[in-house]
Amino acid sequence: MSTGFLIAISAGVICGIVVAAYFIAIDRTKPIAATNGAWPAPQERTTFLKQLEAVSRPLTARLPAHTTGPLRQKLSRAGDPGGLTPAGFHAVRYALAAAFAIVGLTIGVLLRLPFPSIVVAPVVGALAAFLGYMTPSLWLQQRISQRRRQIERSLAEATDLLTLVVESGMSLDEGLLSITERFHNALGDEIGKVLREIRLGRPRMAALEHMAESTGVADLHHLVESIVQSDQMGVPIARLLRVQAMEMRRRQRQTAQERAAQASSRMVFPMVGCIFPVLWIVLLGPAIIQILKSLH
Numbered sequence: 001m002s003t004g005f006l007i008a009i010s011a012g013v014i015c016g017i018v019v020a021a022y023f024i025a026i027d028r029t030k031p032i033a034a035t036n037g038a039w040p041a042p043q044e045r046t047t048f049l050k051q052l053e054a055v056s057r058p059l060t061a062r063l064p065a066h067t068t069g070p071l072r073q074k075l076s077r078a079g080d081p082g083g084l085t086p087a088g089f090h091a092v093r094y095a096l097a098a099a100f101a102i103v104g105l106t107i108g109v110l111l112r113l114p115f116p117s118i119v120v121a122p123v124v125g126a127l128a129a130f131l132g133y134m135t136p137s138l139w140l141q142q143r144i145s146q147r148r149r150q151i152e153r154s155l156a157e158a159t160d161l162l163t164l165v166v167e168s169g170m171s172l173d174e175g176l177l178s179i180t181e182r183f184h185n186a187l188g189d190e191i192g193k194v195l196r197e198i199r200l201g202r203p204r205m206a207a208l209e210h211m212a213e214s215t216g217v218a219d220l221h222h223l224v225e226s227i228v229q230s231d232q233m234g235v236p237i238a239r240l241l242r243v244q245a246m247e248m249r250r251r252q253r254q255t256a257q258e259r260a261a262q263a264s265s266r267m268v269f270p271m272v273g274c275i276f277p278v279l280w281i282v283l284l285g286p287a288i289i290q291i292l293k294s295l296h
Contacts, residue, residue: 076214078143079186089136096132104128144216150186151217156248158187159223163241172227172237173198190215205231219248 071086084092107128108121158179165175173195180192190211197207205228212224223244230240 073214074140074144077147077216078140079147079189081143089140093133093136096135097129098132100132101125101129147186148215148217151190151215151220154183154185154187155217155219155223156245156252158183158191159241159245159248163238163245166241167238172204219251223248 068086071089075081075084075086075089102125104125104127105121108124109117111117111120111124113120161178161182162172162175165178166172176191176195180188180195182188183191194204194207194211197210198204208224208227212221226240226244227237229235230237
């Protein structure tokens with residue numbers, strides 16, 4: 001083994017030992033509160049994410065305030081995965097960047113290129129660190145898109161269910177509760193948040209408007225706007241929900257037709273890149289073999 005490889009491996013092992021020892025020390029030095037000789041109340045174990053957030057707090061505290069609001073909105077649209085806060089999300093980014101940098105430095109030392117390792121290793125490490133720093137953002141965008149698609153697919157059926165419940169004489173809150181019982185996906189989670197906010201004393205329409213803003217789904221935003229307007233103008237909400245459900249079905253059907261029309265153009269590239277070469281080999285292969293035999 002080369003000297004540079006041994007140095008990189010030793011540095012990675014030392015960093016891992018230091019980080020592990022630090023977290024173990026945090027767990028063992030937590031104060032235990034005991035009162036009147038009684039057994040202390042069981043404390044919640046600090047998760048690794050919270051510990052990582054605490055370690056990176058000196059870095060995350062220096063972030064500009066105007067970047068926290070949009071990031072918090074993105075995390076809300078992603079469903080607050082893992083209870084992530086903006087500080088915790090940045091902590092994950094820094095940790096992945098550091099881990100990828102160590103892996104990149106090791107790979108840079110192992111690569112056999114015409115350039116010296118002292119040049120290759122930092123370049124590969126910097127690229128790996130950038131990749132690790134950007135990976136959480138890409139994952140968050142993918143999570144937001146996936147959650148938005150779940151809401152869009154379920155919204156028309158949920159509106160039909162809400163219409164049936166309201167037309168049967170029940171209240172809007174009971175209709176929202178029936179949606180949470182029927183849909184165990186992103187839409188059900190968002191409606192559940194609305195019901196919890198209403199129980200805590202927030203006005204119903206304000207909770208619905210906050211849900212529409214936080215999800216960022218256009219159809220849901222139109223539905224909430226219609227409900228708010230019907231509540232303000234005294235229009236029967238059942239009739240409005242029926243119209244909104246029909247309009248959503250029409251938009252979904254139109255979107256499906258547009259995607260079907262685009263399928264033929266999207267199939268051109270797989271056919272040209274994958275099917276046609278194989279087809280030409282099958283058709284012209286025997287003729288080429290016969291021509292080569294005749295030439296010999």
